[in-house]
Amino acid sequence: MEISVDLFKKLKSFSEPDLQNQILKHGKILKASKGDVLIKEGQHLNFLPIVIKGLLRVYQQKEDREILLYYVGPEQTCMMSLSSAYFDYSSSANGIAMEPTEILILPAHVIAEWQLKYPSWNKFIIKTFKSRYDELLTAFGSIAFKPIHVRVKEYLHGYIKNQKSQKIPISHLTLANELGTTRVVISRILKQFELEKKVKLFRGYIQVKN
Amino acid sequence: MEISVDLFKKLKSFSEPDLQNQILKHGKILKASKGDVLIKEGQHLNFLPIVIKGLLRVYQQKEDREILLYYVGPEQTCMMSLSSAYFDYSSSANGIAMEPTEILILPAHVIAEWQLKYPSWNKFIIKTFKSRYDELLTAFGSIAFKPIHVRVKEYLHGYIKNQKSQKIPISHLTLANELGTTRVVISRILKQFELEKKVKLFRGYIQVKN
DNA sequence: GGGGTTATGTATCATTTGATACCGTCGAGC
DNA sequence: GCTCGACGGTATCAAATGATACATAACCCC
Numbered sequence: 001m002e003i004s005v006d007l008f009k010k011l012k013s014f015s016e017p018d019l020q021n022q023i024l025k026h027g028k029i030l031k032a033s034k035g036d037v038l039i040k041e042g043q044h045l046n047f048l049p050i051v052i053k054g055l056l057r058v059y060q061q062k063e064d065r066e067i068l069l070y071y072v073g074p075e076q077t078c079m080m081s082l083s084s085a086y087f088d089y090s091s092s093a094n095g096i097a098m099e100p101t102e103i104l105i106l107p108a109h110v111i112a113e114w115q116l117k118y119p120s121w122n123k124f125i126i127k128t129f130k131s132r133y134d135e136l137l138t139a140f141g142s143i144a145f146k147p148i149h150v151r152v153k154e155y156l157h158g159y160i161k162n163q164k165s166q167k168i169p170i171s172h173l174t175l176a177n178e179l180g181t182t183r184v185v186i187s188r189i190l191k192q193f194e195l196e197k198k199v200k201l202f203r204g205y206i207q208v209k210n
Numbered sequence: 211m212e213i214s215v216d217l218f219k220k221l222k223s224f225s226e227p228d229l230q231n232q233i234l235k236h237g238k239i240l241k242a243s244k245g246d247v248l249i250k251e252g253q254h255l256n257f258l259p260i261v262i263k264g265l266l267r268v269y270q271q272k273e274d275r276e277i278l279l280y281y282v283g284p285e286q287t288c289m290m291s292l293s294s295a296y297f298d299y300s301s302s303a304n305g306i307a308m309e310p311t312e313i314l315i316l317p318a319h320v321i322a323e324w325q326l327k328y329p330s331w332n333k334f335i336i337k338t339f340k341s342r343y344d345e346l347l348t349a350f351g352s353i354a355f356k357p358i359h360v361r362v363k364e365y366l367h368g369y370i371k372n373q374k375s376q377k378i379p380i381s382h383l384t385l386a387n388e389l390g391t392t393r394v395v396i397s398r399i400l401k402q403f404e405l406e407k408k409v410k411l412f413r414g415y416i417q418v419k420n
Numbered sequence: 421g422g423g424g425t426t427a428t429g430t431a432t433c434a435t436t437t438g439a440t441a442c443c444g445t446c447g448a449g450c
Numbered sequence: 451g452c453t454c455g456a457c458g459g460t461a462t463c464a465a466a467t468g469a470t471a472c473a474t475a476a477c478c479c480c
Binding site: 067079082083086087092093115116119125126129130134136137139140143144180 | 272289325326336337347349
Binding site: 171172173183184187188190191201203204 | 460
């Protein structure tokens with residue numbers, strides 16, 4: 001698909017006209033449907049994807065268990081790809097579209113030079129590295145020190161804080177995959193929370209009280 | 211302490227003469243003794259430390275448990291400080307000198323502009339971000355999916371691979387702190403390994419067999 | 421050699437987490 | 451209505467991990 005200048009209404013991080021021209025010249029737009037797998041573990045990536053609209057979920061997998069690393073929302077890019085693109089490494093995670101998602105694709109060979117030429121690009125990259133690192137560090141601290149029921153609680157609270165809604169549309173199985181555990185464990189913990197009047201459980205969603 | 215040009219024999223990453231001059235102009239050398247705490251959780255850092263000689267250990271702590279994040283060796287810098295220095299955040303980990311260590315200290319306000327001016331500096335930063343991220347990701351995967359005895363085994367093998375020695379000078383307690391668990395757990399696992407003829411245990415060190 | 425400190429061995433017990441199995445319910449689609 | 455698959459509840463059991471306690475041994479320093 002062709003790119004239009006409208007793009008930069010959505011990607012405000014890239015302010016320099018020169019950079020915008022470069023992006024228009026080298027970039028492509030990709031549209032992904034819900035459920036499309038965009039990145040696979042072990043795969044070499046020679047492009048950098050920047051989400052314009054929608055949401056990607058990036059996670060690690062081991063046999064039948066998986067664990068969330070982070071989400072990539074609009075104006076963000078994916079750490080795995082960034083590493084791959086700069087250093088020709090392969091990805092160590094999987095990425096899947098959670099909803100219909102529009103992605104700007106930039107070829108790896110152009111972005112290294114932008115790093116020096118365009119301050120806003122540079123800042124974007126550094127910011128991405130830092131925020132992804134912080135997220136991962138937080139997750140690491142949680143999994144190293146906190147019991148699962150606390151992580152569940154924090155997940156729920158994190159959700160309602162972001163979405164401003166007490167109603168969390170997630171199945172027990174999905175929640176288990178976010179936290180790297182199994183469905184039964186989650187069901188048990190949620191049921192306990194319900195007995196403690198902290199939540200109310202429904203099919204397909206969880207209502208957090210007061 | 212004053213800086214001399216000799217420095218750049220040890221820090222080969224910084225090749226541009228201009229950058230070297232900048233470093234000479236703004237940098238200071240700090241000497242730390244074994245056990246000196248250089249970074250504390252929550253602390254604001256307005257400088258970036260680059261290790262010249264020696265070793266720093268960076269770890270997270272929670273109550274009486276701790277877990278290793280990474281080591282900072284010669285020619286490397288610390289992720290926490292990097293984040294702090296670029297974004298004026300506070301550190302979310304602790305850093306301590308493991309041996310007598312010499313550190314180049316650069317004030318935070320100068321490094322942001324170097325990022326655009328000096329390609330070798332830029333590369334250094336990106337490389338640091340990437341390798342720290344990869345380390346953390348590996349650690350995260352391990353702790354999420356692998357039982358402790360496997361992590362112990364991998365720690366031992368990682369050590370002998372780096373140090374080319376089958377003799378690992380570490381106490382059970384220290385090893386427990388590297389992996390985020392407790393001494394008794396480590397003793398139990400190592401004893402099991404010994405019964406399986408995989409290692410031989412001594413006071414203060416572990417001998418890995420064949 | 422004595423005294424204090426650190427390192428290690430080990431037993432016991434509780435708790436957390438995970439694996440397995442089975443069942444009932446709900447909702448979509450026919 | 452019926453069927454099928456996803457979802458959730460729950461019981462049972464096993465394994466991993468952690469907490470506590472105590473004993474012994476090695477080492478350091480004086």
